[in-house]
Amino acid sequence: MSVNRADREFHFTSADFNLIKDLIYKRAGINLAESKKDMVYSRLSRRLRANGLKTFQQYLELLNDNQSDEQQEFLNSLTTNLTSFFREAHHFDILKEFLESRPHPVKIWCCAASTGEEPYSIAIACMEHFSSYTPPVKIWASDLDTKVLDKASKGVYSFERVEKLPDQRLKDFFFRGKGANSGLVKVKSPLQDMIHFFQLNLLDSSWPINEKFDVIFCRNVMIYFDKPTQYKVLKKFQPYLKDDGLLFAGHSESFPHASDLFKLRKHTVYTKA
Ligand SMILES: C[S@@+](CC[C@H](N)C(=O)[O-])C[C@H]1O[C@@H](n2cnc3c(N)ncnc32)[C@H](O)[C@@H]1O
The missing domain is CATH 3.40.50.150 (Vaccinia Virus protein VP39)
Incomplete structure (x- = not known):
């Protein structure tokens, strides 16, 4: 699936993805592969909506504000939490x-x-x-x-x-x-x-x-x-x-x-x- 699909609610470029990739790597060590672009778009679009934002650029600006509560929401959105009771028994x-x-x-x-x-x-x-x-x-x-x-x-x-x-x-x-x-x-x-x-x-x-x-x-x-x-x-x-x-x-x-x-x-x- 391409990153710039016409039916997407928000414009999402490779440059946006790369900035997000750098940020989550710096803050959580999470190393996002290119194949995660669609996952990133879908999880972070929710955050754009929740903050009433129109573009990923605005969202990235918000993330650069160290006082913003969005820092934690950003981390929460990009973690993968799959687990189960007695996994690897x-x-x-x-x-x-x-x-x-x-x-x-x-x-x-x-x-x-x-x-x-x-x-x-x-x-x-x-x-x-x-x-x-x-x-x-x-x-x-x-x-x-x-x-x-x-x-x-x-x-x-x-x-x-x-x-x-x-x-x-x-x-x-x-x-x-x-x-x-x-x-x-x-x-x-x-x-x-x-x-x-x-x-x-x-x-x-x-x-x-x-x-x-x-x-x-x-x-x-x-x-x-x-x-x-x-x-x-x-x-x-x-x-x-x-x-x-x-x-x-x-x-x-x-x-x-x-x-x-x-x-x-x-x-x-x-x-x-
Ligand atoms: C796939 S789950 C694994 C859960 C459990 N350990 C298991 O094996 O079932 C990975 C967990 O690591 C957490 N995680 C990711 N990056 C982390 C970091 N930098 N510091 C602490 N926890 C992190 C995620 O939030 C997520 O809950």
Whole structure:
């Protein structure tokens, strides 16, 4: 599909796309391929409408105003938040095995938590492992995108998001909505109590964390970064991960270019080199 389709509401040129591409790369590390032009147009057209703007040029001017609330909306619009409960399920078995030998409390950071399915899956795995609603584990869950964090902290999902979970998990960890809430589930409050949600941009020069973690989950976000950015983020993880801690990556992520920092242990799980 061409960028300048006649039926488009707003004129959108390659130059507009390139400016947006540079901006999201600078602010979030997200490396947009040319093939994302239509996606960018469609997501940002909504922002033009919301701001009552007529052109992408006006929108780019708004983004250059550092005081504008639109900065965050821009980031929220261009993130991809695909996730699910117990995605890459083998990782949760590796986590449970790892919990055996850890001093308490075990500290886990999920750094691209999206709408919360991942940190809640981590919390469920920990509760199952310790057979307790108050396991000796603390979870920090962050994301760049404030909209997904808001959804994550509420812990309310459509039933389809959980229908593939085993019945026992559903009973133990979710309430099913009734009446006006039918078709929805809500995570039980001990799960929410275990997790501290906060905003964090992996690209920021300093992070608002004062912890050393046993485990970092950083899954399916590095794929949006180029190799130099991945290396920078991996280097920044170093002081936040205990020497014998684990770093979980996504199924299509690997870091041979950072072999001085992390070595593969198994199935996209890394330890410090
Ligand atoms: C595809 S989702 C992955 C969610 C989850 N980790 C999983 O594997 O199912 C990627 C998430 O990374 C977040 N993200 C993108 N760039 C980021 C950045 N610079 N800092 C922190 N989070 C970022 C997005 O907002 C999005 O929620």
